[in-house]
Amino acid sequence: MSDYKAPLADMQFVLRELAGLDDYAQWPGCEDVSADLVDAILDEAGKFAGEVLAPLNAVGDREGAKFAGDAVTTAPGWRAAYTQFREAGWTGLACSPDYGGQGLPMLLYTVVSEIWKSANMAFALCPMLTNGAINALMARGSDALKDRYLPKMVSGEWTGTMNLTEPQAGSDLAAVRTRAEPQADGSYRITGQKIFITYGEHDLTDNIIHLVLARLPNAPEGVKGISLFAVPKFLVNDDGTPGARNDLRCVSLEHKLGIHASPTCVMAYGDNGGATGYLIGEANRGLEIMFIMMNEARFAVGLEGLALAERATQHAVAYARDRVQGFDVAEKNGARVPIIRHPDVRRMLMLMRCQTEAMRALACVVAAAHDRAHHHADAAERERSQAFVDLMIPVVKGWCTETGIDVASLGVQVHGGMGYIEETGAAQYLRDARITTIYEGTTAIQANDLIGRKIARDGGAAARAVIADIGNVVAELLASDDAHCRAIAPLLASGADAMERGTAFICAQWAQDIRVAHAAAFPLLRLFGIVCGGWQMARAALAAQRLLKAGEGDAGFLNAKLVTARAYADQLLSQAPALGHAATSGAASSLQLPEESF
Template sequence: MASYRAPLRDMRYVLYTLMGGEELSSLPGYEEFTPDLIDPVLEEAAKLCEGVLHPLNRPGDEAGCVFENGVVRTPSGFPEAYATFREGGWTALSCDPAYGGQGVPHMVATLVEEMICSANLSFGMVPGLSYGAYVALHEFGTEDLKAAYLPALVDGTWTGTMCLTEPQCGTDLGLVRTRAVPQEDGSYRLTGTKIFISAGEHDLAENIVHLVLARLPDAPKGVKGISLFLVPKFLPDAQGRPGPRNGVSCGAIEHKMGIKASPTCVMNFDDATGWLVGEPHKGLRAMFSMMNAERLSVGVQGLGLAEAAYQGAVAYARERGQGRSLAGTKNPDKAADAIIVHPDVRRMLLIQRATVEGCRALALWTARHLDLSTHHPDPVAREESADFVALMTPVVKALMTDMGFTSTNLGVQVFGGHGYIREHGMEQYVRDARIAQIYEGTNGIQALDLVGRKLGAHAGRYLRRFFHPVGAYIEAHGEEERLAPFVTPLAKAFVRLQQATAQVARAGLRDPEEAAAVASDYLRLFGLTALGFLWARMAETALEHQGDDADGFHAAKLATARFYMDKMLPETGALFSVIMAGGASIGALDEAAF
C-alpha cells in the first residue's frame, strides 16, 4: 500500500532559500508570519495529512460516494476527518481575519494545499471549492451577504461550490440557460440544471452555499448576459443557522474514472431563492475571480499527485530486485539487484523528481507574487505582481497538471505489473490526476488564454513581468563558469521562447487560428523555460551551499538540475520547430475525412 511523507525539507528550501519567505513578515498584514510561526503550521499540516487524510485515500477510492433518495454519503471516515480538519482551523487558513480567517500568506497555504492533494485529493476537493466560493463572495458580495455567509464558509461549518457547467454548456458559458427572476424583496428565483458540480451535495457540513451562473429576464445574449448568484442549500434563519430547505437538490452523482470519494453532482434548481453577487450581467468577472483561484489550486493538484507517485516509485525501486546492474553486480548477497540500479528506471525517477521540485518552485514563485499583489505597500509593485499572476495562471494550471499526469504514469511504469493493480495504490494516482487536465478549463483552453488574452494584454505588459527577470538573470550570470551548465541551456531555451512569442504574435494578427493551432505547444515551451529558470536558480543555491551539505540535500539538488538541463529542457527545441511550422497541416484535412 502507498505511503506518504510530507517533503518538508524541500518545502522549506523553496520557501526560504529560493523564494525569500523570511521577508513575508515585512509586508503589511503579514508581520507575525516569521519562520517561527510558519514552520509549526507546516509540521502540523504534515501530521494531519500523513496520519488522518492519507489513510482514507485508498479506502475512499474503493468505496466511493453513495447517492440514495437525494442524499449523498461520503465514504466511511470522511465526516470525522472533515470535522478534525475544520476544528483544526484549516478551512480558515488564508481567509480574511475580519471573517474569522487566519490570514496565512498564500506561499504557506500553497504548501499546505500540496500536502492535502498528495494525501487525499478527493477530500481536498471540498475545502478547495469552498475557498473558491469564498474568494468570489469576499470580492464581489454585498456587505450583508458577506456578513451572513463568509464566517460559516471560513470556519468550514458551511461549504461552497461553483455551479457553472450545464449539459449544453461547458467552456462556452454564453450558452447558459439557467434563469433568475427578480423578486420584490430583492432576492431572485433560479431555475435550471447544472452538471459536474464538485461537492454539490454531501454529509460533511451543515449547509452548502452554491455560486450559480444564470440569466436575468432582460439579459443580453452571450457571456455579456451572465450574472452570478448565491443560492444556499438551506435558507439561513434569523439567527444565521440553517433554516428551511431551499429549492435546490441533487439529481444524481457521476460515476467517474477517479476522485471517486468526491461527489460530482447533477444539481437541480427549482424556483430556488438566491441573491445577486456583483453587478447584473457581469457575473463573468466575479466567476473568474474564483475560477482563477481554482486554476492555481488545480495546478497544485498535479504537483501533489506527482509527489505522491514519486515517493511510491522510489520506495519500490529500492526494494524490488530484478536482474543485475550492467556495470556489475551491486548486491552479491541477494538474488538480484534493486531496479533502481537500471538506467531506464533512474531516468523515470529523475523525470519525476525534476518535475516535482521544479513545479513546487513554480507554484511558490506564483504564490509569492500573489502575496505581493495583495500586501505590498507600493501600488506599482502590487500591479506588477498581479500581472505576473495573471500571466502565469494558465501556465501553472496546464503545465503542472500535464507533468503531474506524466509523473503518475511513470510511477506505474516503475512498478511494472504491480503498478497496474490496485494493491500498491499507484493506479489511483493516475486516475485521480487525469481530471486535473480537464476541469477548471481544459488545458487547451489554458493555452488559448495564454496566447489569446495574456500575450497581447496591455501592449505586452504581462509578458515583461516574466521576460525581464529571466533575461536579467541570464545577463548577470552568463559569464560564470560554474553556472555555465545551467545558464547556457536556459539562455538557448529563452531565445527560442522569445522567437516563438514573436512568431505567435505575428501569426495571430494574420489569422487567429494560426496562433490557436500552436497554443498548446507554446504554453509548454513557456512552462519548460520557466522551470529552466528556476532550476538554474536552484543550481546556483546548491553551489553556494556545497561546503555546508551534511545531508547531501544540495548535492542532490545540483544533480537533479543537471538532469533537467540535459534531458528535459531540450524538449524546447522540438517545441520551437513545431511552433514555427505553423498550423497549416492541422487545418488541411477536410472535416468529412476524419
C-alpha cells in the same frame, strides 16, 4: 500502498531561497509571517496529512461516495476527518480575520494545499472550492451576504461550490440557460440544472452555499447576460442557523475514472417552484465575478498536478527500493538487486523527481508574486507582480496538470505489470490526475488564455519581462564556478530564445491569422512551462551552490538539488527548441488537412 510524507525540506528551501519568505515581514499585513511560524504550520499540516488524510485515500478510491434518494454519503472516515480538519482551523488559513480567518498569505496556503492534495486529492477538493467561494463573496458580496455566510464558511462549518456547467453548455458559458426571476423581497427564484458540481451534495456539514450562474429576464445574450447568485442548500434563519430546505437537490452522481470519493453531482434547481437565491455583485456581471473564483481554482488545480506527481514519485521510489528483480548490469553474475539499481528505472525516477521539484518551485514563486501584488508598499512592484501572476496562471494550470499526468504515468511504468494492478495503488494517481487537465478549463482553454489575454493583449510585454529575468539568471549561471550551473546555462538560454520567438510569432499571427495562432497555443504553453520550470530550477541550483560555499544548510540536500536541476536541464530544457519549432513552424501544417479527410 506507501505512506505519504510531506516534502518539508524542499518546501522550506523553495519558500526561503526562491519565493522570498524573509521579505514578507516588511509588507503591510504580513508583519507576523516568520520562518518559525511557517515551519510550525507546515509541520502540523504534514502530520495531519500523513496520519489522517493519506490513510483514507485508498479507502475513498475503493468505496467512493454513495447516492440514495437525493442524499450523498461520503466514504468511510470522511466525516471524522473533515471534523478534525475543521476544528483545527485549516479552512480559514488564508481567509480574512474579519470573518474568523487567520489572514495568512497565499504562499503559505499554496504549500499547505499541496500537502492536502498529495495526501488525499478527493478530500482536498471540498475545502478548495469552499475557499474559492469565500473569496468571491469577499470580493463582490454585499455586507449582508458576507455576514450571513462567511463566518460559517471560513470556520468550515458550511462549505461552498461553483455551479457553472450545464448539459448543453460545457465550457461555453454563453449558452447557460438557468433562470433567475426577481422576487418582491429582493431575492430571486432560481430554476435550471447544473452538472459536474464537485461536492454539490454531501454529509460533511449541515449547509452548502452554492454559487450559481444564471440569467435574469431580458438579460443580454451571451456572457454579458450572466449573473451570479448565492443559493444555500438550507435557508438561513435570523439567528444564523440553517432553516427551511431550499428548492434544490442532487439528482445523480457521475461515475468517474478517478477521484471516486469526491461526489460529482448533477444539481436540479427549482423543481418545486424555484430555489431562493441572492444576487452577488451587479446584475449581468456574474462571469466577471466568477472569474475571481475560477482563476484561483485554476491555480489550485495546477497544484493538484504537482501534488499527485509528488505522491506518485514517493510511491514509485518506495516500490523501486523494495522490488527485487534482475541483476545489476555492471555485475551480471551478482545477486538480484532492487530495481532502483537499474539505469532506466533511475532515469524514470529522476524525471519524476526533477519535474515535481520544478512545478513546486514555479507554483510558489507565482504565489509569492500574488502576495507582492497585494501587499508590497511600492505600486510599481505591485503592478509588475500582478502582470507576472496573470501570465503564469494558465501556465501553472496547464503545464503542471499535463506534467502531473506524465509523472503519474511514469509511476505506473516503474511498477511494471504491477502498476496496472489496482492493489499496488500506482494506478490511482494516474486515474485521479486525468481530470486535472480538464477541470476549470481544458489545457487548450489555458493555452488560448495564454496567447490571447496574456500575450497578444499586451504585445508580449509581460512575457518579455519574464524572458529578461531568465536572461539575468543565465548570466549568473555562466559566472558560477560550479560545473552543474555552467552546464545548465546554454540550455536555459536556448529555452529563453524559443520563448522569445514564440512570443513574437503569436503577436504577429494574432493580427494576420488567428487560427494559426490558436494552433500554436498548446506547444507554446508547454514551452513556457518547461522553460519557466527550468528557470526556477536554475535559481535553485545557484542558491544551493551559494549555501554550500558558505557552509550552510544540509550538504546532502543541496548537492541533490544541484543534480536534479542539472537533470531537469538535460532532460527537459533540451526539449525547448523543438517545442518552439512546433509552435512557430508546426502550427500552420496542423490546419492544412481538409476537414473531410479526418
